Amino acid sequence: xxxxxxxxxxxxxxxxxxxxxIESVAIGQMTPGPPIINTGICIGYKLKKIKGALVTILGQVxxxxxxxxxxxxxxxxxxNNPLLGSIMKGVGAAVVGLLLSIVFKMARKTxxxxxxxxxALAAFFxxxxxxxxxxxxxxxxxxxxxxxxxxxxx
Amino acid sequence: xxxxxxxxxLIVVNALTIGGGFVMLPMLHxxxxxxxxxxxxxxxxxxIAIGQVTPGPLTVMNAFMGYKIYGLLxxxxxxxxxxLPCIIIVTLVAKYYYDYKxxxxxxxxxxxxxxxxxxxxxxxxxxxxxxxxxDFSTFGIAIVSxxxxxxxxxxxxxxxIGAGIAGALLY
Numbered sequence: 001x002x003x004x005x006x007x008x009x010x011x012x013x014x015x016x017x018x019x020x021x022i023e024s025v026a027i028g029q030m031t032p033g034p035p036i037i038n039t040g041i042c043i044g045y046k047l048k049k050i051k052g053a054l055v056t057i058l059g060q061v062x063x064x065x066x067x068x069x070x071x072x073x074x075x076x077x078x079x080n081n082p083l084l085g086s087i088m089k090g091v092g093a094a095v096v097g098l099l100l101s102i103v104f105k106m107a108r109k110t111x112x113x114x115x116x117x118x119x120a121l122a123a124f125f126x127x128x129x130x131x132x133x134x135x136x137x138x139x140x141x142x143x144x145x146x147x148x149x150x151x152x153x154x
Numbered sequence: 155x156x157x158x159x160x161x162x163x164l165i166v167v168n169a170l171t172i173g174g175g176f177v178m179l180p181m182l183h184x185x186x187x188x189x190x191x192x193x194x195x196x197x198x199x200x201x202i203a204i205g206q207v208t209p210g211p212l213t214v215m216n217a218f219m220g221y222k223i224y225g226l227l228x229x230x231x232x233x234x235x236x237x238l239p240c241i242i243i244v245t246l247v248a249k250y251y252y253d254y255k256x257x258x259x260x261x262x263x264x265x266x267x268x269x270x271x272x273x274x275x276x277x278x279x280x281x282x283x284x285x286x287x288x289d290f291s292t293f294g295i296a297i298v299s300x301x302x303x304x305x306x307x308x309x310x311x312x313x314x315i316g317a318g319i320a321g322a323l324l325y
Contacts, residue, residue: 027247030255030264033168033240034175034211041244053245057237064210065217069229071204072221083322090295090321092199092286094314097299098206099279102176104304106272110173116269123273127180128281134180134274138170138267145266150258 001036005043015047037061115148157224157231159190164216164235169243173268175212180274182219183282192223195285207311213237291324 002025009016016024024046028039037060044056078084111117119141126132167181179202186192193201201222205215213236220232247254254260287293299313 023251024248026255027244027251030260031240031243031247032170032172033237033243034171034213037211037213037237038240038244041241042248045245045248050241050245053241057241061210061214061233061237064208064214065229065233067208068204068214068217069221069226071208072218072229075200075204075218076222086325087318087321088196088200088203089286089288089292089325090317090319091203091314092196093292093295093321094299094317095199095202095206096279096283096286097296097301098303098310098313099176099179099202099275099282100296101300101304101310102174103272103276103279104300106174106275110269110272119266119269120273120276123270124277125273127274128277134184134278135166135170137274138172138181138271141266141270142263143266145263146259149262149265 002039005039009043016043020046119144156190156192157228160192160220160223160228161231161235164232165239168213168236169239172264173271176275177271178213180271180278182216183278186219186223193219195282197222199282199286203314207314291320295320 006018006021010018010021021043024039024042027042028035028037031038037057040056040060041053044052044054046052048055075084107120111120123137123141126137127134163182163185167178167185170181171178183198187195187198198219201215201218202212204218205212208214213233216232216236217229220228220230222228224231283296287296295317299310299317302308302313303310
């Protein structure tokens with residue numbers, strides 16, 4: 001997807017320089033929210049300010065949103081249909097597999113030493129055993145990160 | 155009132171979705187399913203599946219949940235609330251890129267958040283697994299889908315569609 005963006009925006013239309021494109025990708029990855037959307041917002045903003053940012057979001061999510069709404073209408077209507085029930089039983093199981101594979105991929109990339117492992121394990125037990133609120137836990141891990149890594153990052 | 159609360163949760167959650175789109179799931183699960191009971195575990199899992207098979211980011215699932223909770227208005231407001239924090243944060247960061255990139259506060263807090271969210275996602279996967287892995291076949295489907303997505307380059311969308319077909323044939 002990114003190579004497609006790069007070819008269209010940088011090479012074909014010359015709307016952005018290569019550096020601006022790389023910077024937008026980096027910003028997409030280090031800001032909260034879906035990286036691809038954020039890269040899009042950033043490129044849109046560089047081209048046409050806030051109007052550009054809004055148009056890029058619309059372009060990226062419009063089709064998916066309309067489809068999701070149509071599926072929601074269908075889903076609520078067909079809720080008690082036995083065939084939909086059995087399809088969703090299979091789908092639900094696959095979603096659990098999908099989530100675990102995302103966990104696996106993220107862990108392979110991020111968990112590199114005992115500190116990162118401790119952060120992950122502490123968060124896991126805080127949610128699964130102690131039922132603490134994930135929003136609070138993310139804020140807390142940010143503060144802990146600041147305490148643990150603040151000095152060495154400087 | 156529900157609608158306001160719903161939008162506010164999405165704004166907060168999306169501002170804290172650090173480390174990839176899936177990071178929003180533990181937070182949304184806690185708020186929507188466990189705290190306010192707007193969705194059941196099964197509906198939440200179905201929403202994830204729909205976010206995955208529709209084009210665009212996983213966030214599209216918020217439109218599905220919004221529709222379930224509050225109809226068309228809920229769906230539209232869900233999307234606006236999900237992207238509002240992104241627009242604000244990204245445009246600010248684009249302006250002050252070098253300060254942001256070098257910021258000790260941002261870098262060191264993210265260093266704590268990124269491994270922590272893996273633990274959160276693992277915990278929520280297990281609790282959703284308890285709801286949807288009910289017998290031998292569903293366990294089998296989950297193991298196959300895990301292996302395929304973790305170790306091959308096959309798009310998860312196909313895995314989910316395949317599992318739907320398997321479900322229709324098995325049950």
